[in-house]
Amino acid sequence: MKKNLETRAMFAGHTPSPANEFAVKPPMHPASTFVFPDARTGAAHMETAYGVQGAETPPEGFIYSRLGNPTLNLAETRLAAWDESDDAAFFSSGMAAISTALLAWSGADRPVWYVGPLYGGTQHFLDEVMPTMGREVRAIAGLELLNATLEETDRALPGIIYLETPANPTMQVRRIRSAAEWAATHSTPDHRIVVMVDNTYLGPILQRPLDEGADLILYSATKYLGGHSDLIAGAASGRADIVAKVKEFRTFLGGITDPWTAWMLARSMETLHVRVERQQSTTKRVLAHLRDLCGPQAVRSAWVEDLATAGLDVHAAEAQQKGGGAMVGLVVPGGREGAFAFLDSLSVFKLAVSLGSTESLAEHPASMTHAGVPAHIKEETGITEGFVRLSIGLEHPEDLVEDLTQAWKIACDVATLAV
């Protein structure tokens, strides 16, 4: 009988056997290079990697750790197990994964259409960097505008449709299936439209973009996949041919994960579901408290109650999410002054960027993670001066509630004094 997902993911990539002394845990291979059994095999490996015409097909094996490594294979097998994808690729950061995937599947006749808002680094790469590389990039306000955009562009099909859902930090939710169905209808045998989804905020436990028809999932693995604020990594996971091209580009752009980080990721993924489920249940408690204390209008999250209050897409969330995750936004009174007073008063929450870790984190997107986003986009998307972002960790829920309550009161006092 096929085992359940948690069980399959726990053992993916490592089986205790005589080859590994029956070690219950996998070894780590720091080697940068691997010995070829003979020169002919070495030539077959290298010529295949470089796409030399007429190269002999090499046997399974490793060449050099910029192309692949046994410990990396372990982590990639484990992520593919969680996502139930054909294949996965790890990178040295989330941005390395995102930029490599975008470069691999875009081109002069393959524009990128994205539905913002997006994580600031991705948005900058798309708006400022890709056009300098001959890529046409177009921001679309919503997926309902795909047909209108096609008319506007004289029916020039996109090569990529890129989404981030829920969006960091404003929680806009996009219906992945709408993008995938549109892409499937408009793709032709010579022009495949690739749908990419940044699933960093929810991860494989809470949202499964491939089941919704997406082709490639992207992650900042620095967040929930790593989950302990002790590594930087990224990942791409999805359909075999889509990942294969991304891996080919990774070889030449060079942004692969090192073996130590890969080993840490493989270890962290064993507890992914337990961490995320606990972070979600604590978040429910925190959100219920914040809605009472601060009023529902002040609270943002990807849970349906808060999406409804903010006028965001509740139906998409209900259709594709298993819960709203563990990220919270709070609009503090008194603008930047109130928000800073709130952040400086927290003691259990740590004032730091990043998210998805064992410890709870708090930050001010307008001046920190999204400092580089143009003012008009911040305004349109709700990244106001009073907005703070919270990432809920594994501390006791009541300690978090108490910490937030005292900080909120201080921020309210500051806001009243400022009037």
Ligand SMILES: Cc1ncc(COP(=O)(O)O)c(C=O)c1O
């Ligand atoms: C949604 C999202 N995507 C991508 C990234 C980039 O990841 P990294 O910092 O690992 O490069 C981040 C980082 O915060 C993020 O929040």
